[in-house]
Each structure stands twice: as C-alpha cells, then as structure tokens.
Amino acid sequence: MKNLLLVGLFLVAMSPGLAKAQIIQIDGSSTVFPVTEAVAEEFQKSKRGKVKVTVGIAGTGGGFKKFCRGETDVSNASRPILKLEMDYCKKSGVQFIELPVAYDALTVIVNPKNNWVNSLTVPDLKRMWEPAAQGKVTSWNQVRSEWPNNPLKLFGPGADSGTFDYFTEAIVGKAKSSRGDFTASEDDNVLVQGVANDRNALGYFGFAYYIENQAKLKAVPIDGGKGPISPSSKTVEDGTYQPLSRPIFIYVSKKSLDSKPAVKEFVEFYLKNAPQLVKQVKYVALPQNAYSIGADHLKKGKIGTVFAGTAEVGVKIEDLLKREASL
Amino acid sequence: MGKIETGTDYGFFHSQSENATANAQWQKLRERAVEFGMLLCALSSVGVTMGIVWVLIAESWHFFANVSIIDFLTDTQWTVLFENPRYGIMPLVTGTLVTSTIALIVALPLGTIIAIYLSEYANVKVREVLKPILELLSAVPTVVFGYFALLFVTPLLQRILPDLPGFNMLSAGIVIGIMIVPYVSSLSEDAMKAVPVTIREGSYAMGATRLQTSLRVLIPSAFSGIASAYVLGFSRAVGETMVVAIAAGTQPNLTLNPMQGAATITAYIVQVSLGDLPHGSVAYQSIFAAGMTLMCMTLIFNIGGYLLRKKYREVYE
C-alpha cells in the first residue's frame, strides 16, 4: 500500500506541465520587449486568464535559437533574421512569418549646452564614427571646421546590439564598421547620463530614451539628403526621418499558428492594437496600412523573410512589405 | 525432568550471536551504502566540471577552427564584434586581472582584520549581530552592486581623481572587493574560532595581547581555513560578471591602469550571450573560447593554492 502511494506520487511528480498547451511562449530582444509586454498584458486581460503569455529577454540571438528549436511561438527581434539563423530554422523544419511591428527611431543626442550643432549630415556622422576615426578624430572641429576645438566624447550602445549594427550600417555603410574608442554601454540609461553630464558629448540610442529624458538632452536633426529632419513620431511614421528609422519585428512560427489557435488570435490582436500600444511605450507606430498588410500576410501564411538574411537600411516599410519573401 | 536451561541458554546466546552477526552485516552494508552515497555527492562536482568543460570545448572547437590559437593568445586587440575582427584575448585577460587584483587588495586585508576583530575582540552578542549584517553584504544582488559602483562610487572617486572616466576598473574592483569581504571574513573567522581553546588560552596565559595571539598563534594555526577563504574570494572576484559589465564598461582595453575602463572576460560573455548576435556564429563562439581561458587561469591559481595549503595545514593532535 505504501509502495502504491509512492508510485502514485512518483507518477504525479513526473508528469510535466499539462498547462503547456495554453501558454504562448515568446522570447528575444529586450528592445522589442516593452511592446510585446504591453500587448501580452492587454491580451491576457481580454482573455480573462484563459490564455497565458510569457515573454523572456534572452536577446535577439538567443530568441532565434529557441525559436528555431521550436521552443517559442513568437520571437522578438530588433533586426531581421540572419542567414545563419535561417539555416538553423530550416534544419529544424521551423517556418516563420516575419512581421514588422514598430519603428525604433535611433536618435542622435548632444548635451543641451552644446550650442554649435544644429543638424548633422550622414557624412558628418560617418567622419565621427568610421573605423578610420579611431584615435584621430578627437575634437569637434575635425568634423566640421567651423565647430569649436572641444574634445569629442562619444557614447553608444555595445557592439553586440542590433542598434549598433543598424547605426553603423546606416552611417558608415557596413554593419559593425565603427571606431572602437567610444564609451559603450548595454544600458541606454547610462548613455543618457553620460551625454547629459558632458557638454562635449554625443551619443545615439533609441527614441524612447530621448523622450523620457527630454529635459536633459538635445536631439539633433539628421540631414539624410533632404534637409535636416528632427526625430518625432510623425517624421518617423511618414518616412522622412532617414536613415535612422529602424523597424523592429516579431517572427511567428507557422507550426504554432496552425496548432495553437491562441497564437493566431494573439498575433492578430498584436497587429490590431499595435498603433496605440506602441505609442504608449514610447516607440513609433508603423503607418496603418503596414499593419493591415501584415495581418494579410498572417492570414495567407506568407512565410519567409524579405531581407534575404542580411541587414538593410533605409527601405520604406511599405516597399519592404510588398517584396517577395524567401525562407 | 526440568527443561534443559542451559540448552535454552545456549539457544539464547546462539540466536543473540546470530542476530549480532546479522546486525553487524546489515550495519556494514549501511556503512558502505552511506559512503557510496557520499562519494556520489563528491563526484557530482566532477560531473559539473565535465559538463562545463564539454560545453566550452565543443563550441570552442568550432571557434578555433576559424581563428588561430597563436593569434588568440598573442594579439593585442579584441575587436570580435566589429568589422575586421581581431581575436586577441589579452585585453580581456588584463581587464579580469586588474579588477580582481584591486578587489583582493580591498577584500583580503579588510576581511582578515574583520575576522580577527570578530573572533578575538568582539564579545558574543556583538559578534552574533555584526556577522549576519556583514553576510547580508553578500546577499545584495550583483546588479545592485553594479549600479552602486557606477552611480555612487564612481562620482565619489571622481571628486578625488577628477580625470576618472565614467567607466573604470577602480570602482568595479573596489565594489567587488567589498562584495567578497563576507566570504573572507566569515570563513576566516570560522576557521579562527575553530582553533582549540587550549591553544588560544595557552597564548593568553603567556601574557600575549589579543593582537599578538591573533597574528602569531591563531592565524598560523587556522592558516588552512584562511587560505581556503582567500582562494574562494579570488575565484569569486574573477568570476564576477554583472558588477564589471555595468561599472567597468564593455570596451576591451589592453591596459594595467585601473583608472580606465575595460572589459573583463565575464562581462564580454554576458554581453554577447544576452545580445543580438546570432548563436552559432564565430563571434558568438568566441565567448566559449574566452570562458576556457578563464577556467585555465583559475585552475593554475587553484593548483597553486592547493599546494600551498597542503604544505601549511596544521594538525593539532
């Protein structure tokens, strides 16, 4: 009798979570996290607890690894899926639908006491940030001779981040091509502090961090060839703030879509409510038709990525969405 | 015709001795089982190491297929995450060594002094209050210590050293030192407390002061325990991740100057594994090569520590 009890206990102990079927598992970038968190929160409220959503922050790379192993249903990504990851997914038989969900406008910031910079062109920025500048371009007047001979203090995200990749691609022309002698930090709040405390500082990070700290920072209008444009929800949404508007994505597993009806509902909810939720977490929403096209892709099950496994900069979102996708 | 009492007696003894033998055998089995169980526990640590080494080697293998090991060991730049990557581990190694050395310079004297104070000078009530408070220091999440170093200690140091950059190894090292003080002090104090009271009283009987007793009698006697505490403290300092990532920065820098920022091996590993790099790329696998290097460094130090302790271990009776 005692043995039977023990066996019973053992069996109970060994039966892993039956609740798994009702959980939507999401992981990936910590940049996309605030948006997905907002959607997950509202979705769960609307479902009154019948569906559970979990979100992790293992990073875009870690997220894709889990996604391609079939462990997550949705992957948060601050950059498009790369060739290496696409191969991994193909090997495990995981097919995905790529959906841009918001813009993260990269904002170039200087200290409010910086009274000489009114706007910056892409060549200006390139002169500051390209690899050849390392150790050489150390004062402001080396970028533009009319600027003062003050030391140039640079702040930026760490070289492992999607923000870094996108900025270097957009400004220098090749991803990861940058000088190494700048103050790097994973935590954008630290960059905010750094620029806010130093008159001669310049940094770049996501729009949300600028908006939350407007009193301490000055955003620099960027001249992408059509005149200086200040970053704002309007200029990003209508595509005039270039080239530093980067789209952020979610990738949805086709298998999860087909086998877990809750996932389909969740993603549809995501696309429908993104415009206002994205604004609430201080990111910039895509133009409305981008979400409609996305929902259409979802319905039709359009699998694959339009980026062919490499990074790309400065493409309008509507053009992106109309492209042919490949796995 | 009475019962054969003796027969019964014999029978009684017989069954007693049979029982005794059976008991003895049963007990032997139990002893063996207990010993075996404990051996398994000890071997679990070996299992863990094998697991770690397996993971590190499996991924480093692929890394070293793409990067020459000579370059890895001798190149002076670690720019793995940039275009035109260079794979010299030395900047990360110096980052690790400088922060750990500063941490030890802070923690070892401080920890030992506190241990002596708590063991010899403080009375029981004071000790039982102070010791837990100090142990609470090791409970502070490392993330909190990291921000403490960045937002509190660095500005404080910048008042004394105005040229100190926002990210620097000095702050990180000092805070790691403070963080591992409980390791050193609590374990050392335990070791000193465990020295038999006869030895301690013998010293006091000779008229020695508390300081003399501590320095000349207790510390040498408890040396093995204290050395263990030191080695543990060093290992902890070298393996610390978040404090350095937050306060010393993530920009590899080949320098021995603590007033600069630098990346340690651990900060680099965390940065990449939680970042946006694709898993499986050479850049990602560099973290395993870095991890292997760290393990080799601590191994050398630990072997040295072991040999030292073996030489000085005291046996009392």
Added chain:
Amino acid sequence: MMDLTSGDLQRRVQRNKQKDKIFAVIGLAATFVGMLTLAALLADLMIDGLARLRPHFFTSFPSRFPAQAGILSAWVGTTLVMLVTALTAVPLAIGAGVYLEEYAPKNWFTALIEINIANLAGVPSIVYGLMALGLFVYQFRFGQSILSAGLTLALLILPIVIVATRESIQAIPNSMREAAYALGASKWQTTRDHVLPYSMGGILTGVIIGLSRAIGETAPLITIGALTFIAFLPDPPVKSEFPFISFDWLWSPFSVMPIQMFNWVSRPQAEFHLNAAATGLVLMVMTLAMNGIAIYFRYRFRKRIKW
C-alpha cells in the same frame, strides 16, 4: 643574558598593549566600512523604492504601467527556486564535504576532486547558465522551469558550501573521533553523531553565503529561460484532490526578482527605476529572512561547542 631590564620589559608590554588597543579601533573601523556600504546601498534603494512598497506591489503582475506593475510572479518564483536550490545544494554539499574529509583516501584522485571544486567556484555564473541550458533544459528535458533554475543555482553554490563544510569538519580535533571509535562507534555513527553536529556552525555559514549569492543571480537564469513577463503563478504545491501534493510547479515557467529588477532598471521611464529600487529592497529583506533562519541555527549550534 639578562639584557632585558624590568624597565625594558615594562615598555615592551606597554607598546604591545597599545598596539592591541589601536587594532581594536582598526578592527571596528574595518567592520564599519562593510556596514557603511550596506547602509549606503539600503539608503540608496530606500530613497527611491520605499514609496512603491504598497501591498499592491506584492500582489500585482508586471505591467507596462510602472505604477501598476508588481512583483507577484517574481517573488513567488524566487521563493520556489530558492527552495529547490537549498534542498539540492545542502545535502549534496554536505555529502561531498564529509566524504572528502572523513572517507576519502589521500591519493591523487582526491586531490583532483579538491582542486576541481575550488576551480568551480571561479566559473562565471553565466557559464553555469550555458552549461545548464544544454544539460538540464535540453538533454534532461526539464525545460525552462523552476527545476532547471534550482538545479543550476545549486551547482553554482556547491563549491562554497563544500569548502565551508570541509573546513569546519577539518577543525574538529581527532580526539573526538577517536573517543567515539574507542566506544565502538562505526565511522558513520561517529560522523553523524559527533563530527556533523560540531561542524554544523561552519556548514551553516557556507549555506548562508551560498544561498545569499544564489538569490541575487540574474545572468544564468536569463540564459536558461527565466522570464521577464509572466502574469500567472505556477500551480500550487497543495491540491484539493488526491494525492494532495503536486509537483507541477517544478515544471512551470517562472520569473525571479533580480531579473525583474534588471529589466526595470534598464527601461527609459524613471518610474520603472523606482520599481527596481523597491524590488531590490524586497530582495534584501527576503535574503535576511532566509539567512535569519540559518543564523539562528548556527548560533544554537555554536553555543554548544565547548572545547
């Protein structure tokens, strides 16, 4: 030969006494450095976080609105993970420590195990996370669960507790053991009834320091899949139907407080930073409570030692 006049001797003794007194001050000062740092940390956290410590903070799930976000899933997760960690690490470590001190022959194999354990203490926590991902999450199929997390942290703190166990067992004079053997006790009986009780104080120190470290770990848990947004709790361990206890919670996804803190502190909104500070305070109080239990036992054990 008698080159020490009584005057010299007096002066020497005076100097030594002075040094002694000076050291007492230094010792107190050193202790205060540690306590001051702790006080500064706590003050820092309290200034920002105290306002957030309302009951609803403890009973709410995370949210995108800082004022509504709470640590319910986080503190439940921390409690359950620490339970698994403690129940795994303590027996394993004591077993290993006792074996190495009492039973192991003094050969190269034992030396290897010893060096190995000391080395493990230096492995960065993130590497434990990477190993645990391959081993517990994938190989053993425990998944991204509380069980995996507890086991990972247990392995992380194993070296500390083993070293503390060994040192405290080593310090017990052999006369104790020999007295027990002389009375006919077996090795295990000696260990269980004489060696272990006397070494419990030191063992508990190791447990305290180890668990304190484990409760604050972030990086390895993120790697094995601890979550940052989870708006539900694991299944409760006690059920209303047979067999009344459930182990489902072991397999449940989870979050822990340091991760929640880490996420909040890197968000741009300043109000989230207040949440982070409040979480830090709660974490420290939880650790104090956990340590308090062990400290109480250590105090009781220590009082009984009389040699």
